[in-house]
Amino acid sequence: MKFAKLIQFTKGRNRRTVFLAMLISNILILLLPMAIGMILYTKVEHVMVENASSSNYAMLEQLRQSADARLREVEQLAQQVTFNPKLALLLNTDDPDQQYKFIEFIRDHLERYRLSTSGFIEDYYLYFAKSDTVLKPGMKTDSQTFYDHYYRYPNMSYNNWRNDILGTYHNMAYLPAQLLQRELNVGGIDHARITNSSNVITFVQSLPVREVTDISGSLVVLIAEKQFMDMFASIQTANKSSIFIMNENNDLIMGTDPQLILSKDIMEHFQVSDGSFVHAVNGEEMMVSFTSSKQVGWKYISIIPMNLYLERVNVLKWTAYSLFLLCLLVGVIAAYLLAFKNYSPIKQLVCAIQKNKKLPYDSPVRNEYTFIQETIEGAFVEEQNLRGLLFQQSPVIRANFLLRLIRGNFKQSKDFGSTLDFMNIRFVSEQFAVLLVHVDDITMFTQDQSERQLALINFIISNVCTDLTAKLHHGYAVEVHRDRIAILINLSADRKNEMLVDDIKHIASELKDIIENRFKLFITIAISNVHAGIEQIGECYREAMAAIDHKMVKGQRSLIYYDEIKKTERHYTYPIETEVQLMILVKRGDYTAVETVLNSIYEMNFLSQPITPEFGRYLFFNLVSTLLKIVNSTNTPYEKFIDKDLEVIKSIMTCDTAKEMLFKTKNLFKTLTELLHTERSDYSDQLSGEMEAFIAAHFTDQNLGLPMIANHFNLTPQYISTFFKKMTGQNVSDYITRIRVNHAKEILGNKHLTNAQVARTVGYTNDIVFIRSFKKLEGMTPGKYREQQ
CATH class of the missing domain: 3.30.70.270 (Reverse transcriptase/Diguanylate cyclase domain)
Incomplete structure (x- = not known):
């Protein structure tokens, strides 16, 4: 703004030419050091590229040596396993009676080999084709089970895994890194399993070692890709490079940058054992360095953007640019001061006005005094307009x-x-x-x-x-x-x-x-x-x-x-017993009892002991959860008792009061209860018959009782006890006792069986309980009953 006003105020004094002449002279003076800097930059760039290339190759060679040392551990493990004298016998075993030999091999050899390996080898296993057996430390199973429940490749089917990895001849072969999924037990055999995924490099050795066509098995060693990534970390941190490993056939084993694709033009440079060159990758100039491993035939490749090589050179370049701009700025300031050397009496006043008031550059100004006069008059007008605007906006501001x-x-x-x-x-x-x-x-x-x-x-x-x-x-x-x-x-x-x-x-x-x-x-x-x-x-x-x-x-x-x-409770009362009772009443179709329970829950939480709104919503969320549990356990279609477009939880949670939530919750329970009541016409008779059939089939099981029956029918023991007594007129335990005693009476005629043997046959753990139950029902001991036969 100041420079523009200067042009207006000095339009008749021809100061523009002076200013431009000073500006051009300053630029010409600055061009000389800039040209020298460009020459120095070119020389420094060449030296920096050579030094960085040598340093990168040395680090890559160090990486190769470290990787070869770790891969020797894999080969040593392979030699220990493949040359084990007992391995040949197991390769030819297909007799089920000889399966114990696999267990001995795991215990005596595979477990011992694991102790001698480091963390570089993640796991290993043996496959025996004739017996379709997979052995690994601590486990023996078949190939299908092993692939389905332990190790599997998401991008490879079971047949492809068995044919390409286990059934194809491989001699000390390292397969490219692939994603491997592992299923792990959480808390034991009967607990849940979780899936853990990671990339692994697979080492395969076909068995026997010298047999090419008749393959009887395979040794598979799994190497975590993370182990290599940890070795790459030092180089990546030092020079921010991308690292790749390729085998002798130029197949990619693994790499740190999946988006970087090695083209055929780059592959042609890998005919020699090591070296470096500059090549365009994805439109960007890259420095490519590589070295080869004589042990496994791998090539270790490092790719670094050229701008990283030239980072220090660019610093020098931008420093030169900064100096150029600084000199240019100084020249502009000098020209500015020179233009104003005869304009000092009113310059400070004009600058003060321009700092606080923005005026259009092309406004006509006859002289400095006219400019100051018009500015002051305009300030008064703006002040009056501002006061009016503030008065209009005062309610909004307040x-x-x-x-x-x-x-x-x-x-x-x-x-x-x-x-x-x-x-x-x-x-x-x-x-x-x-x-x-x-x-x-x-x-x-x-x-x-x-x-x-x-x-x-x-x-x-x-x-x-x-x-x-x-x-x-x-x-x-x-x-x-x-x-x-x-x-x-x-x-x-x-x-x-x-x-x-x-x-x-x-x-x-x-x-x-x-x-x-x-x-x-x-x-x-x-x-x-x-x-x-x-x-x-x-x-x-x-x-x-x-x-x-x-x-x-x-x-x-x-x-x-x-x-x-502040006195409200930060918890709600909804015990599990109440939830179970509520679920049983809904399944029975007794809505009157259901409504009584819901009213009792509401009174306990909102009338007897006030709770916070958050926990009030938690309570109704839990009640809706109970409702959905009943729907799932009874296989009731959701659309049968509620509009398919209505979100149950959202409709209740958006209510303003707890009474409104209770009203909607009651309606939902009433609809479901009436629906279940109409659909259970023959359900009770069918369930009672199924229970009697289950008892008749399992009365010899010593664990038979309410818990076992409840677990089989997915119901609570309390519900089973009440339901069975209602349908048959007998308790479950009395009914089981009668079945066992009746069966015992049939086999007591065999004089060769003792009371203890008869007791175990009909499901009792000892003869004392059997004799007591028999006498309670028959009025005599089993011995007396046998004498009367």
Whole structure:
């Protein structure tokens, strides 16, 4: 802006030519060191590339030596296993009676080999084709089970794995890195299994070693790709390169950058054992260095962007550019000062005006005095316009300030008092409280819920509350939400502390009466505690927000004090026994009992011991969860008892009060209970028959009892006991005893069987319990009964 005004003010003095001449001369002076810098940059670039290439090759060679040393461990393991004298016998074994030899081989050899390996070898296993057996330390299984439940390649089917890896001849072959999934037990055999995935390099040696066509098995060693990645980390950290490993056939074993593709042009350079060259990869110049391993025939390749090589050179280049720009800036400043050497008397005044007022560059200016005069006149006009604009926007500015003040989003600065005066806000004490008014229902006031009507409602509530507060204190209202108004009350300093709380309660109660009785607007009011200090206004608002949330528990159209909600419980009562009882009653189709249980749960949690709104929602979420458990356990189609477009949990969680949630929950349970009641016409007879058949088939099992039957039918023991007694008139234990005693009577005729043998035959653990049960039903001991036969 200053330079543009300069051009206008000096238009008749031909200062532009002088300024441009000085600028061009400065540029020419700066071009000489820039040219010298470019020459030096070219020389330094060449030296840096050579040094970086040598350093990168040395690091790559060190990586190769480390990798070869670790791969020798794999080959040593392969030699130990393949030349084991017992391996040949196992390769030709297909007799099931000889399977114990596999176990001995695991114990005596495979486990011992594991102790001699380091963490580089992740795992290894043997495959025996004739017996379709897979051995690994601590495990023996068949190939299908091994692939399905232990190790499998997601991109390879079982048949491909068995044919390509186990059935194809491989001599000390390293296969490219692939994703391998492992299934691990969590907590034992009967517990869940988790899947762990990682990339591995697979080493395969066909067995016997010297047999090429008749392959009897394979040794497979799994090498974690992470082991190589850890070795690559030092090089990648040092020069930010991408590392690749290729075998002697130029097949990619693994790489650190999956998006970088090695083209055929690059492959042609790998005919020699080692070297380096520059090549374009994905449109970017790269330095490629490589070295070969004589042990396994691998090639270790490092690819680094050329801009990393030239990073230090670029620093020098940008330093030269910075010096050039600095010199150019100095030249411009010198030209600027020279142009203004005869313009000093009024220059400071003109610059001061330009700093504080932005004017169009092309505005016509006759001379400096005219410019200053027009600027001053324009400033007066702008001041008048600004005052008018501020007057129009003062309500919005005041509301925004109050909103930030109530929420605690302000910093009390030195000019805070003047800010309050500007907003026409006056605090008479350090005591503050916040009332939060939530509009629950406006249907009695108006059926029109437009923004205009809502603005009118907020205006009414704000003015009534402000007038009520003004009798003894100062109140300031602000809209914090579409249907929620906050009133900041600054309590009078001449009122005693014990009277302040009563004053606030009186204001809230009177506000509620006026709004509901006169204007037919139904509201809920939350009242915070009294706090001292402007910085505690935000705490008042947070307390009021916490209290207004409790309208879900206390219901709408109420007065809620923060002191009351501090006593609420942070847990809910819904024991597992009650949930089981509720599920049984629903399955029976007894909605009257279901409704009684739901009412009892509601009374325990919302009437006897008030809880927080969060835990109230958790309770109803749990009740809906119980409902869905019943739906799943009874295989009831979801669409049969609820609209397919209705989200059950969302419809309940969006309710405003706990009573509304209870009403919707009852309706859901009632619909499901009636549905189950109509669908269980023959269910009881069928279930009773299935239970009797199960007992008849398993009465010889010593574990037969309520838990076993309940587990089989996926029901609770309590439900089984009650249901069986209702259907048969007998307890489950008495029924089982009768079945066992009747069967015992049939085999007591065999004089060669002792009482203990008979007891075990019919399902008793010892003869004492058997004799006691027999005598209880038959009135005599088994021995007496045998004598009468």
